Every structure is written in C-alpha cells, then in structure tokens.
Amino acid sequence: MRKREVGTCNRESNSLEHGLAYIEKNRAIDDVILSGGDPLLLDTESIDRILSKLKSFDHVEVIRIHTRVLCTLPSRITDNLVSVLKKYHPLYINTHFNHPLEITDMAASACAMLADAGIPLGCQTVLLKGINDTPEVMTELMKGLIRMRVRPYYLHHPDPVAGTAHLRPSLETGLNIIKSMRGHISGIAIPHYVIDLPGGYGKVPVTPEYIKSLDGNKAVVENYQGHRCQYLF
Template sequence: MSVTLKSRTARDAAALIEAGAAPEARRAEIEAVAERYAVAVTPAMLDLIDADDPEDPIARQFVPSLAELDARPEELADPIGDEARSPVKGIVHRYPDRVLLKPMHVCPVYCRFCFRREKVGPGGEALGEAELDAAIAYVAERPEIWEVILTGGDPLMLSPRRLKHIFSRLDAIPHLGVVRLHSRVPVVDPARIDTALLDVLSGAEKTVWLAVHANHERELTEEARAALKTLHGAGVSLVGQTVLLRGVNDDAATLEALFRAMVRARIKPYYLHQGDLAPGTSQFRTGIEEGQALMRRLRGRLSGLAQPTYVLDIPGGHGKVPIGPAWLEGSDAEGWVVEDVNGVKRRYRPA
C-alpha cells in the first residue's frame, strides 16, 4: 500500500477501501452506516489496521459495521444524561465541584461505540463567542466549581489560537484549580501535538491534566509515545481512559498489555468504562459480571500504577460509580472475611 493512500483521513467507504482498511464487499454497509453516523479514520489508525484480520481490534473501533444500525430498546440517544444536566449551552454540570465545557463536537476519529454519536460529526455545533461567554460566566459565578473539563468532541481539534483564548478565560477565574482535557489526539493524530499546542498547554496558569483515550496496546505507537513524552515534558499530567469493548479488549491479557503500555508512556490508567447504552452499540457491550471478572484477574497481575477503576456512568446523568469486584465479604463476631488475589478467603481480625 502506498504512503499516498494513507496520507489523509478516510471519511467514507471509498477512502476506507482505497486505504485497505475495508474490503470492497463491505462498501454498501459502510455507506449505509455513514448516512447515519460520522466516519473518520486518521492515517495513524489506518496504518494499524490489518485488512486480512476480520477481527482486527483497531478496525473494529473505527470502521463502520452494519450492526450499528441495530438500535435496541434499552439504548438511549443521550445515554449519560448530558442534556438533563446542561443549564447553559456547552456546559454539563453533573457534580458540585466540576463541569464539562464542550466548545465543539468535532473529533479526529469517530469511534463506533461513542456515547455522543448522536451529537458529534463534521459540522457539529460549536460554541459561538456569545455562547462561550455565557458558559464561562456560568463557571465564574459559581465558586464551588474547582475543575473544568474540556470535552466535546475533542478539544485538541481546536486551533491553538482558539484553545489559548479559552485557557486565558479560565485562567482568569480565581476559584478554578484544574483544567482537564479529554482527547484521542495524542494517540490517533500525534502530529497535532506540535510546538504551538505545547506552548498553549505549558503556558496555562491553571494545572492542566489530559485524559488520553486508548483501548488497545497497538494504539500506543512510537509516534504516540513521542507525543505523550512531549506533553509530559510540557508539564501536562496524563491519565488514561479505556472503554471495555467486546472483541477489542475484553480479555485479561489484552488489558494487561494496554495498561502496562500506558504506564510506560507516562499515563496513569484512570478509568475502565463499562460500555454506555448508546444506539447501535450492543455489539461492543460486555456484561458487568464479565468486567468484574477481568478486574479480579488483573488484581495481583498488575501493580497499583497500572490499575484503573472500573466504572459505570449511570444512565440519566446520575454520575459515575465504581462497579469493580468486592474483596471484602462482611464481618461477624470473629472479624472480617476478605478474599486475596488468588481467590482464597482470609480472616481479618482488627484489634
């Protein structure tokens, strides 16, 4: 495959087929899905797709499948209740001390399991200046808000000029302590982590944290690791977000490799998300019991540095809660019963 074919983001069936990311036989199904949901696969991800492997975990995340048009009754257009917790356009206020700020709805890639798949895409609604003013004012008027989380869409798709403008507005709010960004960019389009962007992030007065989304070890390429190293060197603290996905990472060995790769790349694994009830995503969702069993297997195999918290974002906007396995079974007159990492029940008798 020539380099030219993979020098641009594939946004339709023809481009995916030309780049070798999908066979000609899938043209009609990809076109059908693309009429409903946005499609984009960056050159960095196209290079990772093994066209000869029908179960390729990278292709599964980004190349449309007809299963996406199979919406189930339990699935929701707004699965985590953003709209119900949006007092001002661009703001989601779910917890007392932090808010989401969504300046745009464009992403470098469109994940086939995305919980905001009804909102994101080319031409996705972006905040105008007056709308941004109202969103910033909402934060400034509420001293209980300590953290602003830039999301969307992907905030690192903003131009450095626009991002600097937003940071300057947030830096002027005295009670804010942290600005966090959620992004796929360092992994799926690492060339965007350039000097202009690093200058914005390193120049911020607030502490900057970046939650990096990756679901498989192969996504952390040499180029991605180099981009993450420069971000870390610019003073940006890195945490990792992963979605538990059937056919991508729903086994202990794959998760172990991913979380180790994250730690090597200076990312602290932060959350392992149970799949949300977004339309057409049942093909990806595991049962919670499966996720708990995986987390149980990882305990003892991975150090605490590499252990994320397994969480469920409760539908309706009620927030994230830990749903990992329980190790403490209860207490009686003889003390507590606790299970060790090998599955053996032990007694703990406090004084």
C-alpha cells in the same frame, strides 16, 4: 454517542461564551473539564484564549482536557501547543486508548512531549466486546500506557446506546478482567471499572468483592489468589 457533533460550526460560539460566563458566576466550580467533540482540534490560539479565560477565575483550581488526539492525531501535539498548555498548571489531560495496537511510536512521542512539560496524563478506556474484553489484551494495554507515562484512570462499561449492543460485554466480564490484573501488574496500572448511570446520576465504581464477611472488629478478606484470612481492626 457524538454523532450529533459532526459537521462544521464555529466553536468560538455564543454557547462557549455563555459557558465561560456561567463558570465565572458560579464560584462553587473549582474543577473544569474541556471535552467535546475534541477540544485539542481547536486551533492553538483558541485553546490559549479559553485556558487564559478559565485561569483568570480565581475559584477555578484545576483544568482538565479530555482528548483522543494523542491516539488518533498525535501530530497535533506540537511544540507550540505544548508551550501554551504548560502555562496553565495545574492542567491535566485525559486521553482514550482502547487497544494495544493504538500505542504507536508517534503516540508515545506525543505523550512524552506533554509529560516532559509536567502535564499529568490519564486514560479512560472503554471495554469493548471482541476488541479488548480479555485479561490478556487489557493487561497489555494498561502496561503499555504506563510505559508512556499515562496513568490508567477509568475503564468504562459501554453505555446502552442504540446500535451498539454488539460491543457491550457483560459486567461479569469486566469484573473478571479487573480481578485478573490484581496481584499480577502494578497497582498504578489498574483502572477504576465504572458504569455511568442513566438519568445523569453519575459514575459508579464496579469492584470485585474482597471483603467476604464482617463481624464486629473482624473481617474475612479474600486476596487475588482466592486465599481467605481473618483481619482484625
């Protein structure tokens, strides 16, 4: 999906300045995501400049950085970079791990540096057919993330991008994975399974149906083991 970003260009471009000007002008914007490409591949001085500018807008309450360098280039997380990032709390970092084999000692060390600096870490994983589309692999990945102090956030169903059909599992596969984790691992290790609707309509959670019926103030609820009970509310 990001192949259009390949090549050399100056990220300190007019488009960036226009984006910052737009955020400054539109005071309804209180949450800003720096994505890409990968914003942490910028030099540290540029990152500092961008964050400083965003922080100067009093209506911007939260800054989020989406990056994969914790997995693909953990050496990018240096003392100098961390010292810059921690100046701009509340700052959140969402990263992308898709398989337990990506959880290396270097990745764990990079995550620890950020977590020790008080930066909350989350992970957005993509469900990939033949790679992580089993309960066993996904559970191992989520437990590994928690050990690194990375909170599983989203499990994305792959977008229908041309040439990637071989990587797209069924929605039923994803639902079964989520159901398999419920009741067997910590709730903080279970991500939100989502699809990104075409046409810019946003992300929608896809959840197993635990409420089997509603009647007045009574509900029939099924737990992770398949047992049903009546709940009064």
